[in-house]
Amino acid sequence: MGQEKGYLALVLHAHLPFIKHPEYPDFLEEDWFYEAMVETYLPLLNVFENLTDEGVDFRLTMSVTPPLCNMMSDPLLIERFRHYLNQRVELSEKELQRTHGTDFAPVAKMYYDKFRRLKDLFENKYHSHVLEGFKKFQDMGKLEIITCGATHGYLPLMVHKESVNAQVKIAANDYRIRFGRSPRGIWLGECAYNPGDDKFLRDEGIRFFFMESHGILHGTPRPKYGIYAPVYCPKTGVAAFARDMESAQQVWSAESGYPGDARYREFYRDLGYDLDYDYIKPYLHSDGVRRNIGMKYCKITGKVPLNQKAPYYPDEARSVAAEHAGNFMFNRQKQIEYLATLMDRKPLVVSMYDAELYGHWWYEGIDFLEFLFKKIYYDQKDIKLITPMEYLEMYPVNQTVQPSMSSWGDKGYHDVWLNSGNDWIYRHLIKSAERMRDLANAHPHAGGLLGRTLNQMARELVLMQSSDWAFLMTTGTAKEYSTKRTKDHVQRFNELYEQIKHNRINEAYVYDLECRDSIFQEIDYNVYSSAAKDKVLNQYK
Amino acid sequence: MEKHLSSTAFQPVRPAAPQDSADLPTGYGTTESYLLPKDPAWMFLFWEIIPATFDYIRSQYGQETLNRSRTIIRLYDITGVEYFDGNNANVFYDMPVMLDAKSWYIHAPQAGRTYIADLGFLTPEGQFILLTRTNVTSLPPGKVSDIIDDQWMCVEGDFIKLLELSGAAHIGLGASERMHVIDQRWRLTELAGALRAPSSAMSSWSSFALHTAPAPVEDEDIWLKADCEIIVYGSASRNAIVSINGKEIQLQDGKFSFRQALPSGAVLDLPIKATNKKGDKKRQVHIKALREQGK
Numbered sequence: 001m002g003q004e005k006g007y008l009a010l011v012l013h014a015h016l017p018f019i020k021h022p023e024y025p026d027f028l029e030e031d032w033f034y035e036a037m038v039e040t041y042l043p044l045l046n047v048f049e050n051l052t053d054e055g056v057d058f059r060l061t062m063s064v065t066p067p068l069c070n071m072m073s074d075p076l077l078i079e080r081f082r083h084y085l086n087q088r089v090e091l092s093e094k095e096l097q098r099t100h101g102t103d104f105a106p107v108a109k110m111y112y113d114k115f116r117r118l119k120d121l122f123e124n125k126y127h128s129h130v131l132e133g134f135k136k137f138q139d140m141g142k143l144e145i146i147t148c149g150a151t152h153g154y155l156p157l158m159v160h161k162e163s164v165n166a167q168v169k170i171a172a173n174d175y176r177i178r179f180g181r182s183p184r185g186i187w188l189g190e191c192a193y194n195p196g197d198d199k200f201l202r203d204e205g206i207r208f209f210f211m212e213s214h215g216i217l218h219g220t221p222r223p224k225y226g227i228y229a230p231v232y233c234p235k236t237g238v239a240a241f242a243r244d245m246e247s248a249q250q251v252w253s254a255e256s257g258y259p260g261d262a263r264y265r266e267f268y269r270d271l272g273y274d275l276d277y278d279y280i281k282p283y284l285h286s287d288g289v290r291r292n293i294g295m296k297y298c299k300i301t302g303k304v305p306l307n308q309k310a311p312y313y314p315d316e317a318r319s320v321a322a323e324h325a326g327n328f329m330f331n332r333q334k335q336i337e338y339l340a341t342l343m344d345r346k347p348l349v350v351s352m353y354d355a356e357l358y359g360h361w362w363y364e365g366i367d368f369l370e371f372l373f374k375k376i377y378y379d380q381k382d383i384k385l386i387t388p389m390e391y392l393e394m395y396p397v398n399q400t401v402q403p404s405m406s407s408w409g410d411k412g413y414h415d416v417w418l419n420s421g422n423d424w425i426y427r428h429l430i431k432s433a434e435r436m437r438d439l440a441n442a443h444p445h446a447g448g449l450l451g452r453t454l455n456q457m458a459r460e461l462v463l464m465q466s467s468d469w470a471f472l473m474t475t476g477t478a479k480e481y482s483t484k485r486t487k488d489h490v491q492r493f494n495e496l497y498e499q500i501k502h503n504r505i506n507e508a509y510v511y512d513l514e515c516r517d518s519i520f521q522e523i524d525y526n527v528y529s530s531a532a533k534d535k536v537l538n539q540y541k
Numbered sequence: 542m543e544k545h546l547s548s549t550a551f552q553p554v555r556p557a558a559p560q561d562s563a564d565l566p567t568g569y570g571t572t573e574s575y576l577l578p579k580d581p582a583w584m585f586l587f588w589e590i591i592p593a594t595f596d597y598i599r600s601q602y603g604q605e606t607l608n609r610s611r612t613i614i615r616l617y618d619i620t621g622v623e624y625f626d627g628n629n630a631n632v633f634y635d636m637p638v639m640l641d642a643k644s645w646y647i648h649a650p651q652a653g654r655t656y657i658a659d660l661g662f663l664t665p666e667g668q669f670i671l672l673t674r675t676n677v678t679s680l681p682p683g684k685v686s687d688i689i690d691d692q693w694m695c696v697e698g699d700f701i702k703l704l705e706l707s708g709a710a711h712i713g714l715g716a717s718e719r720m721h722v723i724d725q726r727w728r729l730t731e732l733a734g735a736l737r738a739p740s741s742a743m744s745s746w747s748s749f750a751l752h753t754a755p756a757p758v759e760d761e762d763i764w765l766k767a768d769c770e771i772i773v774y775g776s777a778s779r780n781a782i783v784s785i786n787g788k789e790i791q792l793q794d795g796k797f798s799f800r801q802a803l804p805s806g807a808v809l810d811l812p813i814k815a816t817n818k819k820g821d822k823k824r825q826v827h828i829k830a831l832r833e834q835g836k
Contacts, residue, residue, distance in 0.1 A: 157577055159676050195679070213707050218681065221688040224695045226703030245707065339706065342699045399693045405578065405681035413580035413681065423644060424793045426577060427587055431569050490565055 006336035006347040007386040008376070009241070010369075011061045011210060013187050014041065014355035015152055017468035017485075018067035018519045022076055026286055029481055033071050034084040035294055037130070040359035041072075042118045043366040045133040048142065049121070051373055058142055058373040059385040062355065063187035064134055065148035066174045067466070070519045073178070078128050085122065089115045091271075091283050091295070103311040107297045110314040135179050144387040146185035147175040147206075150520070153465040154417050156194035156405060157426060162440075163433040163465070165200045165536060166527045170462060170520055172204040177522060184389055185209065189467045190417065191243070191352075191408035202236040203536045208388045209240060210352055211403060214412055216242040218404035228339055228347040230391070231401035235540045240403045241388055247351040250331060258324040259362035262300045263316050266309050267361070269298040296363075321364040325371035333382045348391055352408075422473040428490045429464060435497055436461050440528035452514070453505050454525040457496045459517050461528075464489035492517070567794055574660055576675035581652035581683030586614065587644035588660055590672055598662070602670060610662035614638045615669060616647060619677065620655040627671075635663065640672075642796060646772060653682030769832055773811060774798035777824070781815040803832045 016036060021027040051058050064072075071077050092112040099108040126132045137143035149155060150170035158164050168186070175183040185208045186201055193211055201209060213227045219240075223231055227242035251257055272280060272293040283293050298309035299317070332349060339347035358365030376385055392398075409416035418426070436457060446454055464486055472482035492513055499505045526532065574588035599607060614637075617630035638645055640660070649656065657677050662670040685704065776796045777783050783790050783797055790797050803809055809830040816823050 159575055159577070217685060217704060217707055218683065220682075220686040221690040221693075222686050222695075222700070224690065224693040224700070226700070226707040228703065228707075242707075335706075339703075342702055342706075399690060401690075404683075405679070411580060414578060415580060418577060418579050418585055420798050421791060423585055423587070426575070426585070427569075427589075427644075428565055430575055487565055494566070 002384065003381055004346070004384040005340045005382050006349065006384075007391060008332055008336070008383050009061060009348060009350045009386050009388060009391065010059070011063075011187075011350060011352040012044075012355035012358070013063045013065075013148075013352065014068055015063065015065040015148065015187075016068055016071065016356075017466045018070060018151065018463060018517075020071065020074060020077055020516070020518065022515060026080070028285060028291075029478070030077070030080065031084075033077060034081050036356050036360060037081055038085065038088065038115075038118060038294060039363070040356050040366070041130060042121055043114075043359050044355070044369075045126075045130065045137075046117065046121060047366060047370045047373070048133070048137045049125075050370060052137075052140070052142070054374075056374055056377045058377065059144075059387050059390070060142065061144040061146060061185065061387050062134075063146045063148050064131070065152055065187070066150050066171045067152065067519065069131060069174060069178050072130050074518070082122075082128065085115065085119055087283050088294070089119055091293075092116075095295075104297050106314055107312045111295055131178055138179060144185065144389060145175075145179060145183075146187055147171045147183040148187045149189045150174070151462040151466040152189035152468060153462065154189055154192050154414075154467040154470065155197050156192050156407070156414060157418060157429075158433065158465070159430050160433045160437055161200075161537070162437045162528050162530060162533045163461075164194075164197055165203075165533045166458070167462065167465070168200045168204055168206075169527045169532075170458075170523060172206070173522065174520060190471075191215070191406070192414070192417075192467070193240075193403060193407070194405055195402055198233040198236045198238040198240075199536055199540050201238050203539070207239060207392065209238065210350070211240050211242045212406050212408040212412060213242045213245055215403045215406035216240060216401065218406070219401040220404075221401060223401050224399055225343055225345070225347070228343060228349065229345065229395070230348070230388070230398055231403065232398050234400055234402050237400075239388065239392055239398065240401075241348075241350050243352045243408065244349045246335060247328070247332065247349060248353070250328060251353065252357070258328075258368070259365070260300065261320050261324070262302050263313075263320045264300050265296055265312050265317060265363040266298045266300045266306075267296065267363075269296055269306055269309050271295040271297065317364050318367050321367040322371045325368050325375055328368075328372060329375050329380065329383075333380060336383050345395065348386070416474050417467055417470040419474060422470040425464075425470060425473075425486050428486075432461050432464065432490060432493050435493075436525070436528045437530060439497075439500065440525055441530055444529065445526060449505050449507055449510070450500065451525075453496055453500055453510050455523050456510055456513050456517070457493055458523050458525040458528060459519055460489045460493040460496070460513070462523075463517055463519065464493065489517070572673050574658070574673040574675045576647075576656065576658050576678045578678050578680050579646070581681050582649055584647045584649055584656065584658075584678060584680070585644065586647055586658055586675065588640075588673055588675075589643065590640060590660070594672060598670060598672065602662075606664055607662055607670075610664045610670070612638055612640050613661065613663045613669075614645065614647065615659040615661065615663075616650075617657050617659070618650070618654050619657055622655075625657055625677070630657075642774065642798075643794065644798075646798065649680055652680055652684070655679040769803045771803050771809065771830055772798055773813070773828060775813070775826070777815045778817075781817060781824075783813065783815045785813050786811050803830060 016032055019029050019033060021030060088111070092108065092115050095108040096112055099105045121133070122128060122130065134143065134145055138145045148171060149167035151167070153163070153167045155164050155167065171186070172183055182205045184206065186206050188209050191210055191212050193209070193215055198209070208230065216223050216227050216231055219231060227244060230239040230241045232239055251259075270292040272284065272291050274297070277290070280290070280293070281288060284291060297312055299312040301309045336347055336349060339349075358369060362368070373385070376383065406412055407414060439454060439457070443450060443454060469482040469486045472478045496510070496513075499509070568589040568591070570591060572590050572594040574586065577585045579585055613635045615633050615635050617625065617633045619625045619630050622629055622631070634650055636647070638660070647658070655677060658675045659669070659671050659673070661672045664670070773785065774797065777792060779792065779795045781792070783792060785799050790799060811828045811830075813826045813828065814823060815825070
């Protein structure tokens with residue numbers, strides 16, 4: 001232990017649902033992935049590269065969820081992303097000429113430089129396989145990559161524990177394929193924890209997970225250090241780390257959060273709407289409808305209508321990001337200094353955020369992170385960045401507390417994923433889980449076409465279990481798409497079920513689904529057997 | 542990571558798969574029921590009861606008995622009960638239910654307890670005839686524990702300070718940030734708040750402060766808090782467009798339900814309207830609720 005007064009664990013949760021539509025030449029919702037690649041994932045890797053080149057030591061914990069890993073490794077999506085990126089390189093080059101000598105020249109130059117840099121990273125450094133980049137920094141000990149439920153499933157609403165076991169085991173297996181070792185930590189989808197589910201984590205060697213603050217605050221017995229130290233779950237000893245709300249609010253508060261600064265980039269003014277139609281059309285979707293293309297030339301400016309937004313100056317915005325990083329660090333120093341007076345050990349502050357908020361929603365958030373890492377490294381000695389495993393190695397003895405059921409959703413429990421707008425899905429999700437279990441019990445280790453069919457049913461099941469669909473139904477955005485995805489996977493599952501039941505498996509149908517819903521090539525449906533679940537639970541009786 | 546990609550062009554666009562049919566089954570042909578936790582105060586119960594189950598009950602008890610009976614949910618508190626045999630619950634609660642509703646939100650009598658529910662008939666003589674029994678569900682306590690660990694004692698004052706610092710006031714606001722980011726992807730700046738009951742967010746947290754200190758042991762004083770939410774439910778023709786207080790509400794199998802907080806002294810005015818697609822036929826039910834609360 002050094003002279004630092006306490007620790008800061010930065011945690012980013014990178015996740016998107018599995019969206020791949022080979023049946024269409026281009027598909028709107030696939031853009032979520034391409035946008036996040038250009039705005040968040042590649043820029044984050046770029047930060048890691050810069051820090052490493054400069055010799056700045058840093059620590060970051062980051063989930064890269066199994067659906068995201070699968071999309072990042074999917075040949076079709078990679079090709080489509082390459083096209084997306086090349087188009088932006090091309091457009092930004094044209095824009096250099098168009099904006100020459102205008103107030104927009106600096107921002108046009110920024111995009112041009114950025115897209116070319118990202119293309120260079122993507123093509124030459126990572127050979128179109130961005131997971132290589134993440135793995136590299138994990139192997140260097142800077143980054144702790146954690147897994148998530150197979151499809152970000154909402155575990156507390158799974159009645160059949162075989163499904164919980166399968167969400168964890170499929171994810172851990174996928175992680176081993178991607179990163180060459182077992183995961184040590186997990187981000188439970190929506191931070192939704194159900195007491196006892198830690199048994200399934202422990203069985204995969206997972207040592208820690210993250211929760212919303214009341215998960216620990218409402219734990220039994222009372223947590224001595226509040227949320228400023230982890231607790232161990234009874235029997236399993238899996239560590240739970242809880243989210244610090246002060247640092248969360250500082251970034252995201254609607255009134256006082258950093259991203260609202262007038263000098264930052266305005267999200268809603270986009271070239272997709274601003275430029276001449278004929279000029280921009282090649283960069284729109286094939287339907288030719290004007291949409292955001294991710295290039296924005298204005299700053300937030302203030303409370304003015306969109307057509308009165310002023311030009312964006314990248315240098316100015318970067319200096320604001322540096323200022324905000326300094327402010328964030330100062331506040332953590334003060335917070336940790338004060339916490340240290342109340343505790344008989346060094347406090348740990350866990351700051352958890354959705355990764356996509358950095359870069360996508362808060363464009364300068366990526367710069368903010370880079371400045372924050374540098375400032376913490378160069379400018380002070382009060383706080384130190386740490387990963388959960390490093391903390392547990394330093395403090396192996398922790399209080400045993402049964403954490404409370406909780407989630408990080410609105411109101412703190414399951415309301416967002418279970419309400420009158422989406423509760424109809426559970427009848428189908430639960431029935432499918434039950435059927436999958438029964439089939440796995442009835443046909444252990446089936447091979448051939450039956451084995452393939454059962455594996456595809458397992459894929460359809462995990463895909464329908466993505467918590468994203470229920471979430472999107474509640475927010476009301478993409479409601480139609482999320483409803484359709486839920487129904488499609490249930491129907492495909494039911495169709496395969498009927499085909500097995502009536503001994504009329506249609507290979508062409510199975511093959512078609514294998515191509516579309518192609519997540520988890522290595523899936524093994526036997527993970528749904530009751531024996532697999534009982535094997536875990538019997539260890540903790 | 543060994544799997545490097547050849548830089549071939551796009552995979553050929555695949556032919557469309559057999560068209561997924563539009564509607565999911567309304568049931569799966571088995572009598573069963575499930576109980577899901579929602580928050581410290583609420584659970585969601587759904588069920589399917591097939592005609593054969595009714596036939597069997599009818600053959601055992603006779604149509605006449607069933608006619609005279611009420612259909613109910615019997616909710617058992619089985620906290621600490623290792624194996625529930627139907628008779629060893631700590632306590633049970635009966636509530637009337639329409640079996641046709643197929644699902645129901647149940648208010649839990651107490652947070653932090655373990656529950657199981659039966660659906661069945663209750664005869665005027667008090668006999669309970671079981672149709673289906675759910676799984677077991679445990680609810681979170683929704684408050685700071687009163688149990689203190691001898692090994693990890695803390696100074697009460699310091700603990701309360703740590704609680705405050707832990708951001709207790711912000712609990713439950715977590716995912717709103719994520720809602721923002723997904724929302725703006727579609728340029729829909731207004732949150733669809735129709736399904737989120739206003740102000741009920743506070744129901745589990747407003748009592749937070751009361752629980753931060755352990756209850757005084759020999760204090761004669763007692764305290765009581767009560768709150769109220771209402772559920773509006775109903776059904777309409779499947780082709781109708783239904784709105785409650787101007788907000789369209791989705792029908793599921795022709796049914797809808799809507800839950801809303803009813804703060805003390807509030808007057809809730811809920812016009813419920815159904816119109817057909819053309820908009821030339823309308824039906825309306827107007828529900829008003831007033832919560833009076835004396836001391």
